[in-house]
Amino acid sequence: MRLAVNIDHVATLRNARGEGIPDPVEAALLAERNGAAGIVCHLREDRRHIMDKDLRNLRASVRTKLDLEMAMTSEMQAIALDTKPELVTLVPEKREELTTEGGFNITAHYDTLVEFIKPFRESGIEVSLFIEPEKKAIDLSHQAGADLVELHTGKYALQYDKENAEREFRRIREAAAYAKNLGLKVVAGHGLGYGNIAPFTQIAEIEEVSIGHAIIARAVFIGLGEAVREMTAIIG
Numbered sequence: 001m002r003l004a005v006n007i008d009h010v011a012t013l014r015n016a017r018g019e020g021i022p023d024p025v026e027a028a029l030l031a032e033r034n035g036a037a038g039i040v041c042h043l044r045e046d047r048r049h050i051m052d053k054d055l056r057n058l059r060a061s062v063r064t065k066l067d068l069e070m071a072m073t074s075e076m077q078a079i080a081l082d083t084k085p086e087l088v089t090l091v092p093e094k095r096e097e098l099t100t101e102g103g104f105n106i107t108a109h110y111d112t113l114v115e116f117i118k119p120f121r122e123s124g125i126e127v128s129l130f131i132e133p134e135k136k137a138i139d140l141s142h143q144a145g146a147d148l149v150e151l152h153t154g155k156y157a158l159q160y161d162k163e164n165a166e167r168e169f170r171r172i173r174e175a176a177a178y179a180k181n182l183g184l185k186v187v188a189g190h191g192l193g194y195g196n197i198a199p200f201t202q203i204a205e206i207e208e209v210s211i212g213h214a215i216i217a218r219a220v221f222i223g224l225g226e227a228v229r230e231m232t233a234i235i236g
């Protein structure tokens with residue numbers, strides 16, 4: 001299983017003082033040198049962490065794979081087509097949320113989504129949809145022309161009760177098998193960390209996990225290189 005490191009919160013820290021440090025690009029390069037197979041950043045409408053110049057600099061520097069998380073807006077589409085990341089991940093975005101709270105509601109936006117995906121396919125940019133681990137969302141992702149689905153692991157991660165966590169885990173495992181069987185690539189993310197990632201190594205269909213907060217938080221104490229190495233050691 002590969003690790004994609006989300007470096008948004010390096011920018012959060014940088015923005016806290018409005019100065020140039022720490023630099024998200026330096027973080028991305030350090031993560032790559034220590035085993036990250038991809039770098040993820042979320043350019044939000046309000047630019048609360050990653051900014052346009054960060055995205056341009058990341059594009060110029062990232063050598064593994066750049067995954068741009070973005071809302072389904074024409075502004076973001078134009079930026080993405082111009083920047084050319086290897087992958088875009090479409091996420092729902094609400095201004096008031098602290099982080100992405102739920103999966104993309106494909107049913108409500110299906111026709112718009114189909115049109116939205118087309119130019120990315122024409123540009124050779126892969127499209128991933130961040131969805132709940134549910135069959136209907138997977139079927140619609142496949143029909144709409146997505147290359148990947150990112151299964152939302154937030155509900156699993158939030159369960160402190162063992163039984164509930166196991167139920168959520170089973171849901172993700174079944175969804176991963178279902179999506180893979182349709183020919184979709186499967187990745188997972190949100191709320192994953194050192195203490196809850198281990199069971200995911202048993203799900204062969206999940207090619208990659210996308211982890212941000214836990215790694216950046218760990219990096220504060222042990223350094224980013226070591227934090228990335230610790231995680232890649234767990235996921236194998």
Ligand code: PXP
Binds near residue numbers: 130190191
């Ligand atoms: N995947 C997606 C689609 C996300 O929006 C986020 C949060 O930015 C993550 C993964 C990473 O979540 P976390 O920061 O909890 O590891």
